[in-house]
Amino acid sequence: MGRVVNYNEGLFRCDFCGKNEKQVRKLIKGPSSAICDECIALCVQILDEEKAEDIHEESFALPTPSQIVRYLNHFVIGQEAAKRTLAVAVYNHYKRINMEQERVLSRSGVKGHSSDGTPDNTGGYDVDHTDLQPPALDQVEVDKSNILLLGPTGVGKTYLAQSLARIMNVPFVMTDATSLTEAGYVGDDVETVLQRLVQAADGDLQKAQHGIIYIDEIDKIARKSGQNTSITRDVSGEGVQQALLRIIEGTIAKVPVDGYRKQRDQESVQLDTKGILFICGGAFVGLEDIIQQRLGLHESGFSAVRQHQQVDKERLLQQVNADDLENFGLLPEFIGRLPVVTTLNKLNTMQLKQVLVEPDNALVKQYQKMFLDDGVDLVFTDAGLDRISQQAMSAGVGARGLRSIIEKTLEKTMFEIPELNEVDRVVVDDQAVDGLRPPQYFSTAGRDSDGTRRQVA
Numbered sequence: 001m002g003r004v005v006n007y008n009e010g011l012f013r014c015d016f017c018g019k020n021e022k023q024v025r026k027l028i029k030g031p032s033s034a035i036c037d038e039c040i041a042l043c044v045q046i047l048d049e050e051k052a053e054d055i056h057e058e059s060f061a062l063p064t065p066s067q068i069v070r071y072l073n074h075f076v077i078g079q080e081a082a083k084r085t086l087a088v089a090v091y092n093h094y095k096r097i098n099m100e101q102e103r104v105l106s107r108s109g110v111k112g113h114s115s116d117g118t119p120d121n122t123g124g125y126d127v128d129h130t131d132l133q134p135p136a137l138d139q140v141e142v143d144k145s146n147i148l149l150l151g152p153t154g155v156g157k158t159y160l161a162q163s164l165a166r167i168m169n170v171p172f173v174m175t176d177a178t179s180l181t182e183a184g185y186v187g188d189d190v191e192t193v194l195q196r197l198v199q200a201a202d203g204d205l206q207k208a209q210h211g212i213i214y215i216d217e218i219d220k221i222a223r224k225s226g227q228n229t230s231i232t233r234d235v236s237g238e239g240v241q242q243a244l245l246r247i248i249e250g251t252i253a254k255v256p257v258d259g260y261r262k263q264r265d266q267e268s269v270q271l272d273t274k275g276i277l278f279i280c281g282g283a284f285v286g287l288e289d290i291i292q293q294r295l296g297l298h299e300s301g302f303s304a305v306r307q308h309q310q311v312d313k314e315r316l317l318q319q320v321n322a323d324d325l326e327n328f329g330l331l332p333e334f335i336g337r338l339p340v341v342t343t344l345n346k347l348n349t350m351q352l353k354q355v356l357v358e359p360d361n362a363l364v365k366q367y368q369k370m371f372l373d374d375g376v377d378l379v380f381t382d383a384g385l386d387r388i389s390q391q392a393m394s395a396g397v398g399a400r401g402l403r404s405i406i407e408k409t410l411e412k413t414m415f416e417i418p419e420l421n422e423v424d425r426v427v428v429d430d431q432a433v434d435g436l437r438p439p440q441y442f443s444t445a446g447r448d449s450d451g452t453r454r455q456v457a
């Protein structure tokens with residue numbers, strides 16, 4: 001009896017489609033399974049499509065500049081010019097990131113993203129015929145524009161930067177330029193700030209790379225003019241500017257991983273700072289004089305009328321240019337990386353009063369919420385609010401002064417109230433703010449017969 005040979009026996013089969021070695025071009029065998037070239041191609045296609053979807057999800061749903069301004073208006077009083085400038089800058093920044101992702105995508109030839117819109121049959125890569133030609137517009141890299149905010153203390157520089165991070169839903173850190181040192185000196189080096197950004201992003205590097213970093217007191221690291229002959233290195237000034245320059249313009253920084261989830265025993269991770277938006281702020285005291293000098297305006301001609309001095313100062317600051325900033329002591333390369341410059345104005349008494357009550361998280365609302373938790377209605381009279389803003393105005397630290405004035409006014413009350421169960425209303429008027437008498441306590445439990453609240457001691 002002749003043996004029947006089953007020619008298909010002993011032939012490996014693709015575990016996915018079931019075809020055998022002879023039916024496909026190539027079958028790749030593992031210890032206990034195999035896959036054919038056709039199924040591999042299918043898998044690659046699926047992965048590419050998913051990758052494309054991922055990148056699209058990562059890209060931001062961008063609010064328009066006017067939407068950004070409207071959002072900022074919920075939190076920040078005044079500073080209209082700065083709001084508009086910032087809104088455009090932030091919009092452009094994140095648009096640039098989105099475009100960069102599209103560009104990378106079209107480069108890698110993921111299906112549907114061929115740069116000229118035609119299907120490409122070259123196995124996934126666009127053939128580069130453009131060596132000697134200018135790049136197509138969609139391959140142009142757009143440089144990033146970091147931001148410089150000029151303005152006195154307590155007018156909302158940090159607050160604007162923070163609010164922008166909130167609207168864009170990106171991680172935010174703020175730091176003080178004076179606390180930074182060049183690597184190797186005592187103090188925080190510049191990389192530490194990046195590390196904090198990664199922490200703010202819960203260790204998510206991708207997120208951190210699209211974050212916002214606010215650097216306050218940038219004017220304090222200006223080079224001291226005319227003192228370049230010093231032998232010792234200018235630790236706090238030029239060196240820090242140099243160190244910042246690197247990360248601001250975009251670099252691959254090594255960031256220590258301490259403090260958040262370790263990634264495979266690595267000591268540090270690489271963070272691309274190209275997509276991080278840097279907002280620098282400072283009061284730049286004395287910058288007006290430099291601008292005034294350049295414009296050739298004389299003290300007498302410009303600010304003869306004393307009460308207009310503040311307005312004059314602000315008008316001057318608005319005319320700032322790169323030369324002025326260089327004269328102030330910023331390195332030209334540093335200035336070059338902060339092409340968006342905008343000025344914030346000192347808040348007037350009216351605006352300080354608005355800061356007290358209007359923003360979504362206004363100070364008055366915050367204190368009212370805390371008192372309500374103890375069952376107490378906290379009321380500020382209009383005259384009380386006026387007095388708080390007037391006091392803050394004369395303290396000269398902008399909106400920063402408001403909280404400490406309220407805190408001082410309510411200090412004793414906040415100590416007493418948790419034990420005064422009968423009190424359900426506290427009224428703060430101008431006399432209370434001036435410390436002439438304590439805030440008034442009222443109780444409804446013991447309403448008088450005519451229904452009015454009774455004041456309690």
Ligand SMILES: Nc1ncnc2c1ncn2[C@@H]1O[C@H](COP(=O)(O)OP(=O)(O)OP(=O)(O)O)[C@@H](O)[C@H]1O
Nearest residue numbers: 075076077152153154155156157158159355399400
């Ligand atoms: N224009 C404003 N509208 C609403 N609130 C403001 C405004 N300016 C300041 N504030 C309030 O005052 C606080 C302090 O302001 P902010 O930290 O932004 O000041 P700054 O301009 O950054 O000053 P500095 O440079 O001294 O830090 C903010 O947290 C915010 O509550």
Ligand SMILES: [Zn+2]
Nearest residue numbers: 014017036039
């Ligand atoms: Zn197969």
